[in-house]
Amino acid sequence: MTSIDDVARATGVSTATVSRALRGLPNVAESTREAVRLAADDLGYVASSSASGLASGRTLAMGAVVPSVSRWFYTAVLEGIDHELRAASYDLILFNLGGRGEDRSRVFHRSILRKRTDALVALCLDFSAEERRQLTSVGHPAIVVGGPVRGLRHIGIDDLGAAKLAVEHLIALGHRDIAHIGGEDEAGLNRSVPEARQAGWRDALTTAGIPVRGDRFVLGGFNIDTSKQATDVLLSSGERPTAIFAASDEMAVGAMLSIWAHGLRVPGDISVIGIDGHPLARTFGLTTLEQHPFAQGATAARMLLDELAGNPPRSRSVRHPVTFIDRGSTARPA
Amino acid sequence: MTSIDDVARATGVSTATVSRALRGLPNVAESTREAVRLAADDLGYVASSSASGLASGRTLAMGAVVPSVSRWFYTAVLEGIDHELRAASYDLILFNLGGRGEDRSRVFHRSILRKRTDALVALCLDFSAEERRQLTSVGHPAIVVGGPVRGLRHIGIDDLGAAKLAVEHLIALGHRDIAHIGGEDEAGLNRSVPEARQAGWRDALTTAGIPVRGDRFVLGGFNIDTSKQATDVLLSSGERPTAIFAASDEMAVGAMLSIWAHGLRVPGDISVIGIDGHPLARTFGLTTLEQHPFAQGATAARMLLDELAGNPPRSRSVRHPVTFIDRGSTARPA
DNA sequence: TTGAAAGCGCTAACAT
DNA sequence: ATGTTAGCGCTTTCAA
Numbered sequence: 001m002t003s004i005d006d007v008a009r010a011t012g013v014s015t016a017t018v019s020r021a022l023r024g025l026p027n028v029a030e031s032t033r034e035a036v037r038l039a040a041d042d043l044g045y046v047a048s049s050s051a052s053g054l055a056s057g058r059t060l061a062m063g064a065v066v067p068s069v070s071r072w073f074y075t076a077v078l079e080g081i082d083h084e085l086r087a088a089s090y091d092l093i094l095f096n097l098g099g100r101g102e103d104r105s106r107v108f109h110r111s112i113l114r115k116r117t118d119a120l121v122a123l124c125l126d127f128s129a130e131e132r133r134q135l136t137s138v139g140h141p142a143i144v145v146g147g148p149v150r151g152l153r154h155i156g157i158d159d160l161g162a163a164k165l166a167v168e169h170l171i172a173l174g175h176r177d178i179a180h181i182g183g184e185d186e187a188g189l190n191r192s193v194p195e196a197r198q199a200g201w202r203d204a205l206t207t208a209g210i211p212v213r214g215d216r217f218v219l220g221g222f223n224i225d226t227s228k229q230a231t232d233v234l235l236s237s238g239e240r241p242t243a244i245f246a247a248s249d250e251m252a253v254g255a256m257l258s259i260w261a262h263g264l265r266v267p268g269d270i271s272v273i274g275i276d277g278h279p280l281a282r283t284f285g286l287t288t289l290e291q292h293p294f295a296q297g298a299t300a301a302r303m304l305l306d307e308l309a310g311n312p313p314r315s316r317s318v319r320h321p322v323t324f325i326d327r328g329s330t331a332r333p334a
Numbered sequence: 335m336t337s338i339d340d341v342a343r344a345t346g347v348s349t350a351t352v353s354r355a356l357r358g359l360p361n362v363a364e365s366t367r368e369a370v371r372l373a374a375d376d377l378g379y380v381a382s383s384s385a386s387g388l389a390s391g392r393t394l395a396m397g398a399v400v401p402s403v404s405r406w407f408y409t410a411v412l413e414g415i416d417h418e419l420r421a422a423s424y425d426l427i428l429f430n431l432g433g434r435g436e437d438r439s440r441v442f443h444r445s446i447l448r449k450r451t452d453a454l455v456a457l458c459l460d461f462s463a464e465e466r467r468q469l470t471s472v473g474h475p476a477i478v479v480g481g482p483v484r485g486l487r488h489i490g491i492d493d494l495g496a497a498k499l500a501v502e503h504l505i506a507l508g509h510r511d512i513a514h515i516g517g518e519d520e521a522g523l524n525r526s527v528p529e530a531r532q533a534g535w536r537d538a539l540t541t542a543g544i545p546v547r548g549d550r551f552v553l554g555g556f557n558i559d560t561s562k563q564a565t566d567v568l569l570s571s572g573e574r575p576t577a578i579f580a581a582s583d584e585m586a587v588g589a590m591l592s593i594w595a596h597g598l599r600v601p602g603d604i605s606v607i608g609i610d611g612h613p614l615a616r617t618f619g620l621t622t623l624e625q626h627p628f629a630q631g632a633t634a635a636r637m638l639l640d641e642l643a644g645n646p647p648r649s650r651s652v653r654h655p656v657t658f659i660d661r662g663s664t665a666r667p668a
Numbered sequence: 669t670t671g672a673a674a675g676c677g678c679t680a681a682c683a684t
Numbered sequence: 685a686t687g688t689t690a691g692c693g694c695t696t697t698c699a700a
Binding site for chain 4: 020
């Protein structure tokens with residue numbers, strides 16, 4: 001491997017100058033910089049990240065801890081993060097907690113505290129007080145995207161408010177029998193999000209003076225299949241609700257499939273509304289409240305990069321707005 | 335930050351011994367090892383990856399270059415890779431090429447050759463001769479998952495064969511008017527895969543003595559929406575095909591949605607078959623040929639880890655088997 | 669089984 | 685504008 005010395009020798013300058021020239025630092029003659037660049041290119045020299053990381057104390061990499069990479073929301077947030085990182089020439093280290101819980105502390109220790117990264121963004125994950133202490137002790141700025149957390153800034157939407165908006169939309173159309181398909185995450189992660197959305201459903205009904213019926217709440221698994229099954233149950237009872245508010249777009253699609261399978265129409269027989277802005281919502285003509293995970297991820301990454309650039313940390317959490325998109329899956333009750 | 339010296343001092347041994355003890359190397363007294371572990375735990379010591387990377391020449395990280403993280407296939411492969419890496423205590427660096435082509439060489443240079451990783455797996459990506467030369471020169475073993483590539487090993491399925499199987503299945507049911515919805519990748523990436531699948535369609539028809547009609551081939555975009563539109567076109571013509579072979583499961587779902595929207599039944603009026611094993615296939619009762627991206631990713635990662643462990647490189651590419659799953663979306667023609 | 673010491677390839681003060 | 689010189693925190697011979 002060609003090292004910085006090779007380039008220095010080839011150019012006839014010191015390694016310090018090579019380092020400065022290549023990193024675009026000031027106080028290097030343009031002619032020198034050009035010569036160094038040429039030599040580096042010629043020799044195929046690229047600085048070793050271990051060496052520069054060790055010497056400078058910065059890895060130029062950011063870590064993203066995700067509960068899974070197979071869910072739309074997470075990948076969309078990841079893309080937002082990645083977008084900002086690329087602009088800043090930062091690399092992305094992916095820490096996937098996927099499934100098993102035992103791994104978690106190992107991952108945390110082995111990888112995160114090993115200082116492979118300069119900062120950390122966690123998706124819908126909580127940190128224990130101990131973990132936060134450790135993060136602080138390694139000087140790792142961290143931020144959470146998704147669910148709110150204790151003791152750490154976070155980027156997210158107002159889940160309660162968004163859910164209320166969705167249900168209020170249905171109420172405004174004249175619905176009074178509105179069911180809710182609540183989400184449940186496999187690992188018990190991210191519980192606050194489905195809970196907030198459920199609370200929004202209750203609140204909106206209560207505020208409108210509509211009694212909250214226990215049998216109008218069913219649990220799905222944040223995916224199409226289980227939500228479809230949950231809706232099957234909902235529709236098998238004698239009297240059907242006139243509208244369904246699902247805790248996610250995928251769940252709403254599941255509801256639509258169930259409704260269709262029962263020979264009913266959307267929104268003719270039953271109105272359906274979701275939350276997310278999932279691509280399928282467009283495909284299925286689903287009315288929804290879009291949250292913008294890409295933007296959320298980008299915001300998080302930008303905040304951290306800012307901080308790493310030496311700007312004063314913005315300690316405040318950021319609440320992203322949601323967008324109401326009417327695609328016609330809701331209408332006044334028959 | 336507590337360093338290896340702190341642990342050495344606390345334990346009263348040399349840093350060399352601490353290093354050996356913590357890494358589980360032989361020739362360390364059990365009592366010493368225990369003491370070192372205790373002290374390390376106590377002090378919250380974790381080795382710096384930059385320092386050990388620099389000293390040892392190994393980063394204990396593997397890079398994955400992906401064209402996008404928002405597509406099912408890629409994330410499934412990633413999970414397979416991640417699974418193996420975790421077992422080996424390797425970290426995963428994600429290089430997302432997402433969209434723009436200009437970025438590519440920058441990413442390649444800046445990140446990959448910077449030796450942040452010990453090995454590289456590329457998803458459905460080709461390498462230029464120059465890039466391969468560079469990879470070799472940094473001693474980076476590399477492998478490709480997905481499309482076949484020149485000059486590099488790759489893990490993948492027999493796309494031509496799988497497509498033939500799908501079409502032969504339809505022919506065996508008695509179909510003679512079989513349409514194909516071909517895939518087209520946005521970035522022009524991964525072109526060989528859709529091409530092979532299309533070739534399989536042609537081959538199977540030809541072999542069965544069925545003329546290949548140009549108007550029975552339409553192009554979708556490897557997603558539900560465009561495939562639905564493509565099918566709309568297919569169905570708007572006078573006489574309908576009796577079966578459709580889609581180049582992916584998502585595309586097959588798009589076809590089903592179009593068919594239903596036309597008031598037709600699957601498989602009553604039109605049979606549909608896909609390729610992939612996408613979760614939606616189950617949801618929609620789609621008959622398909624499952625490829626197993628998780629397994630493909632795992633195989634790739636394992637091969638590289640093997641090689642990094644010093645085992646002789648397996649230079650051969652690996653062809654993964656596909657699994658036929660009949661979910662009833664195909665039947666004999668009416 | 670353990671320790672001493674020489675790097676690994678860079679960066680960052682401090683000089684010049 | 686450029687060079688000198690210490691490290692950064694580990695790993696790894698080589699000795700003991």
